[in-house]
Amino acid sequence: MIDDKTLDELREIAARYPEARSGLLPMLHLVQSVQGRITPEGIEACAAVLDISAAEVSGVATFYTMYKRHGVGDFHVGVCTNTLCAVMGGDEIFSRLKEHLEIGNDEVAVQRQGDSKTVSLEHIECNAACDYAPVMMVNWEFMDNQTPDSAVQLVESLRAGHEVSSTRGPRLCSWREVERVLAGFPDGRADEGPTAGPASVAGLEIARERGWTAPPGASAGARDDVADVPDDKQEAVEEADTSRAESETVQEASDD
Amino acid sequence: MTESTHGALTPVLTDTWDAEQGWKLDTYAAKGGYDALDTAFAMRPDDVITAVKDSGLRGRGGAGFPTGMKWSFIPQDNPKPKYLVVNADESEPGTCKDIPLMMGNPHVLVEGVIISSYAIRANKAFIYIRGEVVHVIRRVQAAVAEAYAAGHLGKDIHGSGYDLDVVVHAGAGAYICGEETALLEGLEGRRGQPRLRPPFPAVAGLYASPTVINNVESIASVPAIIRNGADWFASMGTEKSKGHGIFSLSGHVERPGQYEAPLGITLAELLDLAGGIRQGHQLKFWTPGGSSTPLLTADHLDVPLDFEGVGGVGSMLGTRALQIFDETVCVVRAVLRWTEFYKHESCGKCTPCREGTWWLVQALTRLENGQGSEADLDQLLDQCDNILGRSFCALGDGATSPISSSIQHFRDEYLAHLSHGGCPFDPARSTAWAGQEVTAS
Incomplete structure (x- = not known):
């Protein structure tokens, strides 16, 4: 339920902005963090804090794809199937995962006996990591340069509850924890992971080898x-x- | 090419990406980070605008409008507060430069935000980052917090008397919010649908107040311009496209990645650095600046990648998102997938885009399946004609670019689907691991 602490945090988000309604997108992220999805109760709470109608909040919540009206897994797995990643193998990865998890797009896989965590699957649009294609996201952390086999291993590690790290980011945390960061409450993991992945520095490495710099x-x-x-x-x-x-x-x- | 002392690549924004903990304030400060603030504060705000104008910096988010001129449109006699909004909603298919920039060196963005806000006399700035990149958001949140703690943000920055607050704002999944007025709607807590212009954001933007909206890379380019001077920036690039830009190579190249070079470098030069097209294959088609920029082919390898050069061959420089496809890729499949993207992302506000992108998907799906006739190609072009220039914002225009350009360059391939009764290509040959199974056995 939306308790007093959450209501206080919703007000805290609204107070960051010159006009409170600007806080609505991060407020809805906080609702997801607390309730696991956008609930009628969460919509009412945002409406009350902002003094707007529930219909107005609902209209916003249904516009943006990151807001879920039904639950997702502890780990929400996205496979980029926009053109470049699809061509590089994203289509094959997505169909292998659907088959392996026995689910369709935007569904949660059954938690088998022995699984400590759940996963859900969605095909996503370009996530701005094309130089690492084919790309997957887990709870909106980068999982670069995947293959159908690595994707299956990944979801099995997640279901088993093993610690998994982003290929150029931190140790993965739960979807709800990530939603809290998106609401503007840092989780202290900013210092995990490298400065950049290997493809990001492809040009820089060549410049270093050849002694190329910008003009003085x-x-x-x-x-x-x-x-x-x-x-x-x-x-x-x-x-x-x-x-x-x-x-x-x-x-x-x-x-x- | 004018004689130059610098190399083919000119790392400026990417220069710290190989540093240990490049995202930390200490790392940035050790390389002179935040020094440009004092230089800027010693100047009058209008002189900062003039310096950015003189540098020739043009918007790095796609349209290439002169950044300094955009700033000068802010009516300073308007009594309302002024706002700076950074567009960090990087979502154009193929575009992947701002994300590593904010991940690897968020402080250069923060320093740019401070100088730019000072120039336009804003005391509040927003960084609107797409929601689907949580680690990038962490790094920018942390950089802003570090900047406050060090006195680079907040009240009376560096004793200048200038105050600035910065809010890091996460989006929630909507390509359309990269369109600047849709972004403002999202930032005001509404559905991300574009606004009618005029009034332009410079006059009535966020909260109907004067607002500058700039791309991440544009703002991040500002500190070095102030530190090194407008002439320094203008010494790179071509006559009307000055400075450095990040070129993002992806797809069927040996070494995909980020290559920061003066504007005007060619794809041939970039491919040479990147080890060429993947071994045993040839270039078939490419996008110069994301999926909304008309496709080019191997005939365009030597086109200077600046605003004028790419515009001269009927495309656009866009975001320098060079998606490279070799001969194994079916252009109809590629274009259909982009079209499905535009259909999904159409905000629904205007009829040409909302209905038009739906019909484009129907028509292209039939063609990809080998159904229909050659007349359908003309109908497809006719549909594009009813969207391009008739939709409310550039999303609809962009949706037509891959279709019309692919029919222009690859009409025979569309026809081959009809004569073949379906797609003649094997998608397995295009994957990153194609051929490796054979080698392994």
Whole structure:
């Protein structure tokens, strides 16, 4: 249930913003952390704290894909099946996991005798880790460069309750614990994991090997070639990269 | 190419990613981090804006609008508070630069936020990070906390009299929130649907107050510009596309990853550094800047990757998200999957996008299954024509890019699906592990 401590924390989130309603997205993350999903009770609590209607909160909760109206596992497993990861093997990983866990998309696998934790499965959109394709996420931590076999091993380790770490992040914690971090309550794990994964430094390593750097700073001798920058909005618009920005900004200019 | 003293790669933002605990304040400070604050505070805010204008920095989130000019649109005579909002909702398929940046060096973003907020005279800034990257959010939360503790944030920063508070805000899963006005709706606690423009955010943005919204990489580029000078930044890049940018190589290359280089480098040069297309295969098609930028082919290897060069061949530089596909990949499958993405992410506000993306998926699914006729291709292009420029925001426009460009370059492949009665490609040949089973046995 939503107890007084949670209500206090919901108010604390709202108080971070000049206008309280800005807190709604993190508040809903906190509801998920406490209740395991977006519940009618959680919606009412947010509505009461923000003094808006439950329908308004519900309208927001149903818009964003991270908010779940039904429970997920202790470990929510996502497989990227957007084009690049799908092509690199994400489709094969996703179908292997569905078969292995005997579930469809957005479902929770049965907790077998001996399993200490549950897992749920979802196919996800691009999670901004394309240089590590095919990518999986567990409770929104990166699991890079997966294969169908490694994916099956991963979910079995999770179900068995073994400690598992992100490939470039911390030890995995539960979905509810992660939701609390998303609500803006740090869990002290920021210092776990490396600075960057291997693909992130691919270019940097080459630059180091070859002694390539950016030019020295201004103190080492300024140059005269000031950028040929646009003088006005019109010129900037002509050079900007989208026809949409162009037409809209021209419109604004003519409204001035 | 002008004569230059620097290498083909110019690590600036990526320069600390190989440091031990690169995300910590001590690591950043040891490399001169937060020194640019004092330089900025010694300048008048308008002079900071001028410096960023003179550097030629253009928005790194896709559109390439001059950052300093965007700042100058903030009406300083407006009595309402001014806000800076960092767009850290990185979700464009193929784009994967801001996430490692915030993971590996969150302080450069925080320092950029402080200088940028000072320039536009904002006392409150928000960093809106997509929710699906919890460790990135941890690192940015921790960096902001460290910056407060060290006196880089809060009241009277460095004795300058300038105050700034920063809130780290987690999104909740919506590609559309990368669109700046939809992001503002999300940040105001509403459904992330774009707003009509004008008024532009610079005039009436967050809470109807003057607001600057910039991409992570744009803001993170600011400290070095202030530290080293506008000329330093402008000494990299090409005539109208200045400075360094992170190029993200993914897919069928030997060494995918992040390559920070002056704008204007070519895919041929980048592939050379990345070990080329995976062994035994050839480049078939690629996106220069995410899935919303029209596809290019092996004919475009030597196109300078700057705003003008890529625009000149009918695509867009976008976010420099270079997704590389070799000859094993079916372009129809690739395009269908992107189209399903746009359909899923359409916010539902406007009819051309909401209904149009649904119909595009129907039409492409039929073609991928080898059903229909060549006339369906023209109908597909006609559907695109009814979405492009007619939807409320750029999401609908972006949805048409892979379709129209793939039909332009690979019409025969669509037709092959019809004559073959289905997809002629074996998806197993495209996977990261294709061929390795054979080697192992």
